[in-house]
Amino acid sequence: MARSDLPAGAWTASFNRMEWRDTGILLATRKHGETSLILDVFTPGYGRHTGVLRGGTSRKLAPVLQPGAQLDLTWRARLEDHMGAFTAEPQRSRAAAAMGDRLSLAGLSAVLAMVQWSLPERAASPALYARTEALLDLLGQPDLWPLAYLRWEHALLGEMGFGLDLTACAVTGATGGLAYVSPRTGRAVTAEGAGDWADRLLPLPPVLLGAEPADDAEIVAGLGVTGYFLLHHVATDLGHETLPPARAALLDRLRRQTGSCG
Amino acid sequence: MKHDKDIDGLIALMARLPGLGPRSARRAVLHLIRKRDQLLGPLAQSMQRVADTARECLNCGNVGTADLCAICADETRATGLICVVEDVGDLWAMERAGVFKGRYHVLGGTLSALDGIGPDDLRIPQLLHRLSAEHVTEVILALNATIDGQTTAHYIADQLEHRDVALSSLAQGVPIGGELDYLDDGTITAALNARKRF
Numbered sequence: 001m002a003r004s005d006l007p008a009g010a011w012t013a014s015f016n017r018m019e020w021r022d023t024g025i026l027l028a029t030r031k032h033g034e035t036s037l038i039l040d041v042f043t044p045g046y047g048r049h050t051g052v053l054r055g056g057t058s059r060k061l062a063p064v065l066q067p068g069a070q071l072d073l074t075w076r077a078r079l080e081d082h083m084g085a086f087t088a089e090p091q092r093s094r095a096a097a098a099m100g101d102r103l104s105l106a107g108l109s110a111v112l113a114m115v116q117w118s119l120p121e122r123a124a125s126p127a128l129y130a131r132t133e134a135l136l137d138l139l140g141q142p143d144l145w146p147l148a149y150l151r152w153e154h155a156l157l158g159e160m161g162f163g164l165d166l167t168a169c170a171v172t173g174a175t176g177g178l179a180y181v182s183p184r185t186g187r188a189v190t191a192e193g194a195g196d197w198a199d200r201l202l203p204l205p206p207v208l209l210g211a212e213p214a215d216d217a218e219i220v221a222g223l224g225v226t227g228y229f230l231l232h233h234v235a236t237d238l239g240h241e242t243l244p245p246a247r248a249a250l251l252d253r254l255r256r257q258t259g260s261c262g
Numbered sequence: 263m264k265h266d267k268d269i270d271g272l273i274a275l276m277a278r279l280p281g282l283g284p285r286s287a288r289r290a291v292l293h294l295i296r297k298r299d300q301l302l303g304p305l306a307q308s309m310q311r312v313a314d315t316a317r318e319c320l321n322c323g324n325v326g327t328a329d330l331c332a333i334c335a336d337e338t339r340a341t342g343l344i345c346v347v348e349d350v351g352d353l354w355a356m357e358r359a360g361v362f363k364g365r366y367h368v369l370g371g372t373l374s375a376l377d378g379i380g381p382d383d384l385r386i387p388q389l390l391h392r393l394s395a396e397h398v399t400e401v402i403l404a405l406n407a408t409i410d411g412q413t414t415a416h417y418i419a420d421q422l423e424h425r426d427v428a429l430s431s432l433a434q435g436v437p438i439g440g441e442l443d444y445l446d447d448g449t450i451t452a453a454l455n456a457r458k459r460f
Binding site: 028034063064066067068069090092093094095096097098099100102105106108109113116244245246249256 | 280281375376378380407408409412413416420434446447448449451452455
C-alpha cells in the first residue's frame with residue numbers, strides 16, 4: 001500500500017485531488033466486489049468516514065481489518081463528495097483481545113454500533129473520538145469497563161445535543177437528594193420536588209451523578225436512563241426507530257452477569 | 263466485441279461467477295467451445311444433473327444431491343460429535359484436512375447486527391434439536407475468528423449452557439509455516455493467550 005507523505009491530521013486539496021491523513025477506529029467493513037472492502041471508520045479530524053480499500057479482502061489485510069482496529073488512514077478522492085479510496089496501515093488490533101471474553105466482545109460491538117447509529121458522516125467529533133478510543137482501550141478490564149461504557153453513553157447524549165442536566169433540581173434548585181430525572185427535559189428532580197409527579201419521572205441511579213463504585217445492577221439501571229433518552233429524543237431526530245441490537249445484546253450480557261432479568 | 267447471441271449470453275453468465283470477469287469469461291468460453299466434445303458437453307450435462315438434484319441436507323445444511331448429504335448418510339462417522347461451521351465452504355475446508363470424523367452442522371451465516379441477521383435467521387434451532395435427537399456428547403465450534411463469528415460462538419455457548427454437552431472451539435494462533443515477524447498483533451496476542459506446555 002502506498003503511504004501518503006502527509007503528516008497525520010493533514011489535509012490537502014488541489015484542483016483535481018482531495019486528500020487527508022489521520023488515525024481512525026475501524027467501525028465496520030462491507031465487501032465491495034471480490035477483492036475490495038468499503039471501510040467505515042471514525043477519525044478525530046474527519047468524523048465518521050467511508051471509503052474503498054482495494055485489496056482489503058486479501059489474506060494479509062483481513063486479520064488486521066477487524067472492527068475496532070486502530071488504523072493509520074489516508075483518504076483520497078477526486079472530488080470532496082466522492083466516496084474516495086483509503087490506504088490503511090494497522091496500528092493496533094482490539095478484536096483479538098475482546099474475542100475471548102463475552103462481555104468484551106458484546107461491549108466492542110455495542111460501542112461500534114452506537115457510533116455508527118448516532119454520528120453523521122464527515123462531521124468531526126474530536127472529544128467523542130478521544131472518549132471512544134479511551135473506552136475501547138479499557139476492553140478486557142471487566143471491573144472497569146461497564147461503568148466506563150455508561151459514562152461514554154452519557155457523554156454521547158451530550159454530543160448529540162441532549163445532555164442530561166443532573167447538577168440541580170429543576171423544581172427546587174437543590175443540589176442534594178436528586179432522585180429522579182424528567183423524561184421530557186433530562187433535568188434532575190429531588191423527591192421533594194417531584195411530589196405527586198414522581199411516578200411520571202425516571203428513577204435516577206446515583207451512578208449517573210458520579211457515585212462510585214457502582215455494581216452492575218446500578219450500571220444497567222443507568223443504561224436504562226441513557227437508553228430512554230437515546231431512543232425517545234435522539235433516535236427520532238436521526239430517523240431511527242430502535243436502538244442498535246448490539247446495545248441490547250450488551251445490556252442482556254450485563255443483566256446475565258447481575259443475575260437480574262429486568 | 264459482438265459474438266453470437268447465445269455465446270454472448272454464456273459469456274455474460276460466466277462473468278458472474280466468483281473469480282471471473284468479462285475478459286476471463288470470454289477466454290473460458292472460447293476454451294469450452296474449442297473443446298466442446300471433451301469439456302463443454304460433459305460440463306453441460308453435469309451442470310444440468312446438479313441443477314436438477316442439488317439441495318440442502320435436511321439434517322446438517324450441507325449441500326448434496328439427496329435429502330441427506332453424504333456425510334450424514336455415512337454410518338462410519340461418529341454420531342456423538344458435531345462440528346458447527348458457518349458455511350458449506352468451511353465444511354469443505356474441514357473435510358479437506360481429513361482429520362475430523364464426526365458430523366457437521368452448517369449455520370448458514372453468523373449473527374450480524376449490522377446486516378440484521380438474528381438467531382432465527384440461522385440454523386441454531388435445528389442444532390439444538392439435533393443435540394437431543396442424536397445423543398450428542400461434544401460440540402466443536404469451528405467458527406471464523408471474526409467479531410461476528412465469535413459473537414455467534416458465544417451465543418451458541420449460551421444456548422448450550424444447561425445442556426449436558428461438552429463444548430470446545432478451534433484454537434487460534436500461529437498458522438503452520440507462519441513467521442512471527444509477519445503476523446498481525448491480534449494473532450500473536452491470541453497465540454500467546456492460548457500457549458501450551460511444550
